[in-house]
Amino acid sequence: MSNQPLVSVIIATYNMGEYVADAVRSVLAQTWQNIEVIVIDDGSTDGTAARLSEFKGNSRVRVVVTANRGQPKAKNLGITEAKGExxxxxxxxxxxxxxxxxxQMPKFSDPKVGVVYSDVAFMDGHDQPLFYRRSHTAGHTGFITDHLVIRNSIPFGTAVIRRECVEWDGSFDESLPMGIDWDLWLRYSINWKFEFCPEQTYTYRIWPGQMSKNYRGRYENGFRILDKFLKNNPNRITRTLKARARADMYISRGMAIASAEKSFSEPFSDIMKAIKHDASYTRGWRSLVKLLVRRV
Structure with a gap:
């Protein structure tokens, strides 16, 4: 343990009393012993404090209670509280x-590696396994901005981050209500290498009413994040890649709306915008065909 650098694990929670203790226990069960767990209770009203009382007296767990301010601020507070490298x-x-x-930690032997992420698994609200998916960026390592600008395919909870990334390139953008991880990865990808761990090290829970189901808000923020990144890095991305990134965003939004709302006109408009941005992108034409077939 003496040779292990300290890893600070931040758990930001709001009204997740039913599950939060399981999350803390899973972190404390690490075979890597040199850790601290920082729980930011973001104004919970569901008895979260009582659920966390079992960790009182555990020197590796700190609970910080705040008024409800939202996930970006809660996570940033956790970073401020963290002592780890x-x-x-x-x-x-x-x-x-x-x-x-x-x-994951051995992959930081290269000092230019800033983020190490991994594969994921999924479960339902009763801890039952769901489907298994390999990350879309499996094998994408090194400086991966060109991959990330098309789509955020790094599962957030799997990532371990070198603290210097935050010190050099900033923490979470508190003006964003969602999509804060993609914004973070894009910024870090300019100066830092990413490494991939093929093992499944993280399990996401899928349950009704999840924040990530807000697909309209997700894509609205997606365009905002993409525009921000391209504005701040005008010479980092080629004109062709910029067009493809916008095209992919329109396709993803259009097909999400078509699937969720069984509509046609708005998704059709999005797909046509995508093709106008990048007529050589085969995903746009394939999506157009799918949309037309669904309407028939």
């Missing part, structure tokens, strides 16, 4: 695998 996050309704840090 490395940072990681576990959502309050998710869990870590016991060997997560033991598998």
């Amino acid at each position: 490395f940072l990681a996050f576990c959502d309050a309704d998710d869990v870590w695998s016991p060997d997560k840090l033991e598998l």
